[in-house]
Amino acid sequence: MKPGAGRGLVEINVEECKGCGLCTDACIPKVLRLSASLNRYGYHPVEYEGRGCSGCGLCFVVCPEPGALRVLKLAA
Secondary structure, rough: OOOOOOOOOEOOOOOOHHHHHHHHHHOOOEEEOOOOOOOOOOOOOEOOOOOOOOOOOOHHHHHHOOOEEEEEEOOO
């Protein structure tokens, strides 16, 4: 695995995300941020920077929206 690549991957369903920011606050490596664009419901959904996820799953645990995001652990 490349340095800085991370141990996990965050998949986000932007249409389910309500932009509450709980996941961005919980993210230890700070690889999640609220998007500048809006989803079809008028919310700024979260977006993943694309690398650096630790795979801890805290974002998933604090997210109040079922199906908004999931965390995948990458094989070493």
